[in-house]
Amino acid sequence: MPDAGREPSAPDELLRVLKQVTLPLERAFRPFGQLPEPEQTALSGVLQVVLLDEELLVVLEQVCGDVVGGLPPPLAVLGELKPPQRKNLMAFLQLVGCSVQGECPGPQGVVSNQKLFSTAYFLVSALAEMPDNAAALLGTCCKLQIIPTLCHLLQALSAGGDPDLDDTALAPLRDAERFGIAQCLLATAGVALERRQSSVKAVTGQVPNISPLVLYVSLSGLHALGRAHQ
Template identity: 35%
Template sequence: MFAKATKNFLRDIDAGGELISVSSLNDSDKTQLLSVVAKKRRFWCWQKPKYFFSSCACLLGDVLTEEGPVKPVVVESEFVKYEDKYSDTIQGNVDAEFVAIQGNVGGSEKVESQFSFGTLRKQEVDMQHLMKDVQVTESGNVKDENTVLEIPPPTAIAYSVVELYVKHDGHFEFCLLSEKQGGFEKKLSERSICTSSGFCDSRSLCDFDVVDGLRDRFAVFQELPESQREELYNLLCEVLDDGQTVAQLQTVVEEICLGSKPGLPFLSELKSPQKEHVQKILSLVGYDLHNQKPTQQCKKHLMAAFHVLTSALDEMPDTALTIFGACCKLHLLPALCALPNITSDEGLCSRTEPLLSDLIDQGTFQIVQRLFSLCNMKLEMNEKVMCAITFKDPGFLPLVLYIALSGFHALIKNLRI
């Protein structure tokens, strides 16, 4: 609940993505000025980096060997007074097949939350002073349906990171420019290779040709028995409404693929039935989470393909995940997967194209239009054509959506759902 509140808050006030939400109250205690966090290298190029606090609160001054105590100049100011209520309503007329699921003729899903963090303050380190010295919190309530989370003051709910580039001799530089990446200086003889000792094959972070490679990679889903594919698909649809569950599932899958034994602590923040959903999902793709080992039915390429799918889902905004789930219930995946293949270089396709017939209904189109918008794409339709174009500087979100669509569509291909 805390992770969901901070994540949604940052979505509204930090469109540039400069702040990182604190995922738990335990981490909030470690979030101090000049705290040292570890950056985790991710497997796929579309995954944003993750930062982790050490078990004990480690400050920059603690890792310096020859400098005296670091005394930063702190500038504190009022950040924003935040109190907002918003909702996403998803509507669309559906056929009788969907009636059995939804319970009425018109499909309607509503996501509503209310946040009140009060008057927030931010603390910033004077970087110029800090470089010479070494060569956001207030109370609030979060309402989600009938649940209220009270966050006591002072609690850190977000932080920003300045990466360090550490040289061989122990000196380091602050990476103040966006193009400057942190890390450790490597010798010329060293080769940077991304390897994994688990289920994933070794490859560079950026050399995966998704458009050409997805069909072959997700073809392994077709090898599963139909009943198993259908169950896996339905369980994944269930967890799409909860971004935290998706994030925890992806974390476990990534650890498995990198050869670690994740165990149950990764799911400690999840409650039933979400925890049971995750355990069942993992068992369907060949991993016994309780005993921390692959099952007899486990296939290396199946887990690797599932890793690609969950990594994409984890990168989608929570609202986009919810709307993506609605598209699944409305049986729109075949049309959505066909759209990129029949669109011209100018982003146009005929409105009369039979493969797109399920998208023509105005209510349905608005749902898909909202999904595309949340993934940095613009979808429009007039009397003759449908037009899809990406926003300026869209990042990886259009690619992430394409991966998610391809993976889910591969699960239900040739099934009667």
């Protein structure tokens, strides 16, 4: 517990969150790991596109929520999407077990794999809470294949001390571009990364745009989805 009258710093909050949710999140995202590798790859590819398209991400969350609620598809909203956006949205729904008819979700409530769909909706809901720049940064992290690195970094930070860049799992962060992207992403959760000679230190940054929990859920889900390639 923080001292009375003192708000927890961002690294303190990050530490508390990670210790509480790491194992539950591994269990929550297990359905992704049970997908065949081609489906994992396809779903990961669609999500990378979604992360770079704010409009599509918002609509995807709404459609998933409507499916869960047994509501008819939002035809007016779907009609405003460009053909490539609709194609990616329908591809996502099919990959997570939701029936599709043409360019619309199928009959209400028709989901062939409820666990997988619920897992995907959980991840999409977290991604939709990310600010636009953070979602785009996540998309860049996916392309650079550093999502596992970031998850390892956060877990190392939660263990206390300053993570060592000589750690093989953190080696990608020796690259200035990748480290800069990691800095920008964690800054959205109020965590400022500082590069030392051979280590990384986390200090309190600016007021966060998102909670550390939302960031960690997003990273954990994307990590689980990409395990087939690790």
